[in-house]
Amino acid sequence: MKLLSISAKGLPLFKEELYLTFYAGQRVSEADRNQLHLLRNDSSFYLNNVEALIGINASGKTSVLKVILLALNLLNNEPINHIETRDILGQAEKVILNLCFYSDCDEICRLETVIVTSQDQNRDIRYAIKEETMWTKPASSVVTKKTLLDFEGNAPAATRSNDEAFLPSDTSIIIAYNKQHQQNIQVCDLLSLTNINVLPVSDDVPLDIVTFLDPTVENLSFAHEDKKITVHLKFKGKTEIVLSDPAELNHYLSSGTVKGIVTFTLAIRVLKSGGYLVIDELENHFNKEIVATLIRFFMDAGMNRMGGTLIFTTHYPELLDEFERNDCIYIIRNRDGITVSNLTDILKRNDLKKSDAYQSGFLEGTVPTYEAYMSLKKSIRLALKKEG
Numbered sequence: 061m062k063l064l065s066i067s068a069k070g071l072p073l074f075k076e077e078l079y080l081t082f083y084a085g086q087r088v089s090e091a092d093r094n095q096l097h098l099l100r101n102d103s104s105f106y107l108n109n110v111e112a113l114i115g116i117n118a119s120g121k122t123s124v125l126k127v128i129l130l131a132l133n134l135l136n137n138e139p140i141n142h143i144e145t146r147d148i149l150g151q152a153e154k155v156i157l158n159l160c161f162y163s164d165c166d167e168i169c170r171l172e173t174v175i176v177t178s179q180d181q182n183r184d185i186r187y188a189i190k191e192e193t194m195w196t197k198p199a200s201s202v203v204t205k206k207t208l209l210d211f212e213g214n215a216p217a218a219t220r221s222n223d224e225a226f227l228p229s230d231t232s233i234i235i236a237y238n239k240q241h242q243q244n245i246q247v248c249d250l251l252s253l254t255n256i257n258v259l260p261v262s263d264d265v266p267l268d269i270v271t272f273l274d275p276t277v278e279n280l281s282f283a284h285e286d287k288k289i290t291v292h293l294k295f296k297g298k299t300e301i302v303l304s305d306p307a308e309l310n311h312y313l314s315s316g317t318v319k320g321i322v323t324f325t326l327a328i329r330v331l332k333s334g335g336y337l338v339i340d341e342l343e344n345h346f347n348k349e350i351v352a353t354l355i356r357f358f359m360d361a362g363m364n365r366m367g368g369t370l371i372f373t374t375h376y377p378e379l380l381d382e383f384e385r386n387d388c389i390y391i392i393r394n395r396d397g398i399t400v401s402n403l404t405d406i407l408k409r410n411d412l413k414k415s416d417a418y419q420s421g422f423l424e425g426t427v428p429t430y431e432a433y434m435s436l437k438k439s440i441r442l443a444l445k446k447e448g
Contacts (some may be wrong), residue, residue, distance in 0.1 A: 061245045062099070062107055062334075062367065064168070067158040072150040073123050075397025080128070082369065083107050085205070085387040086404060092385065095359035097367030099162055100199055105208065107151055108388035109358045113373045114380065115391065119396030121373035122340050123148055124390070125251060129280055129338055130372060131159050132247045138239055139186040140175065140230040145251070149187055164243040168202055170195045170211050171234055188229040192220035194237065198344045244402075246335030248326040265325055273320040273350065274313065282306070317347035327354060327370070334366030342372040343379070355382050382425050 068078040072112045084096055084106040096106035113121050126145035133143045134157070147154055163169050174191040195211040202208050211418055220233050227233065240243060270277050279294040291303040293312055301312065310318060323339065330337040337358075343351050351374075357363055358370040359382075373392075383389060386403040393399050 061164060061243050062162040062163060064160040068127055070155040072152050073398050075399050078127060078400055086385055094361050098309050107367055109364050109369055111371045111388050113390045113392055115393060117368055119392045119394045123393045123398055124400060125338060125340055125373060126390060129249055132245055133335060135159060135230050135234060136245050137235040139228055146187060156419055165241045166199045167196045168199050173232060192233050194218040242314050246333040248337045250339045255411055265321055269321055269324045273317045331370040334367045334368050339372040342374050343376045348378060351379060352382055
């Protein structure tokens with residue numbers, strides 16, 4: 061399954077309807093094909109292998125990621141009330157999600173889900189699906205981008221019925237479709253890893269990953285015996301360190317190395333399966349070159365044969381210069397509510413240096429205002445005088 065678009069209406073934090081696409085909206089040149097994934101062999105539709113969300117602090121980048129994860133997990137049969145990012149729904153009276161995706165059975169599908177909010181006897185927020193409809197059409201019937209997501213005139217393939225007592229109120233009807241076609245999406249969610257770095261116990265961490273992140277490491281391996289785990293860590297020119305608790309690795313490896321091992325290990329899994337790797341603040345604990353390396357791996361069609369997708373947020377405008385296309389970049393702003401704009405809608409040329417356009421303020425609302433800067437400067441000056 062591959063996500064094609066997300067539309068969300070009624071989300072409390074958003075100023076307007078959220079609309080995201082995951083396919084190449086711009087013209088695809090011969091050179092571009094090396095960094096995109098062909099949706100199906102006999103089509104001309106391509107998917108973006110990387111989607112970047114960029115904005116200043118408190119612009120709403122994490123909130124957009126939560127919507128994406130909510131959508132992916134909903135398509136993966138997860139009950140809404142079990143999805144960690146369900147809090148993005150807040151106390152909305154009604155949220156309408158429209159999810160378009162490519163099915164493994166070679167169909168283009170649209171799922172419209174109406175979610176309502178209530179409180180249980182403990183006054184905890186609970187979510188339920190009030191209405192739901194699904195449409196499908198053969199992928200081979202789509203010949204232009206204009207008709208890719210157009211289901212006008214198509215009869216519903218499935219509609220939620222109140223008589224379906226077997227279906228929990230917070231679980232999508234797509235569970236029957238997925239079971240019939242034996243499909244799911246692999247989602248690796250690193251949203252919670254932004255400020256928490258825990259190395260998972262594993263015996264399949266390629267040493268090349270470790271040495272790329274920390275060239276002083278000669279070996280890192282895990283031995284499993286009698287339900288106990290022993291960690292062997294050796295730095296070049298040093299005596300091997302043996303640890304009985306993997307958590308102790310945090311005393312020997314930097315937080316950036318630990319997070320990097322987790323990130324690159326999951327990236328390999330996603331590249332193999334064609335799933336999704338979702339990361340908040342990709343640059344956190346990493347230098348720019350390490351971040352750029354991860355992006356390049358996903359944009360290399362030779363490495364990314366299954367069409368794995370990296371979705372990340374960042375504060376680094378310089379990372380935008382890794383992209384030759386604009387349609388995989390979203391600018392996030394918060395002006396009395398979160399707004400999301402595709403870069404193709406506000407920057408018509410591909411040849412402009414994206415980081416310059418972002419930092420210069422040309423994209424409006426992407427850098428702190430001059431007034432905010434002057435207020436901060438004045439406040440710090442006053443604080444320094446008091447200290448003196």
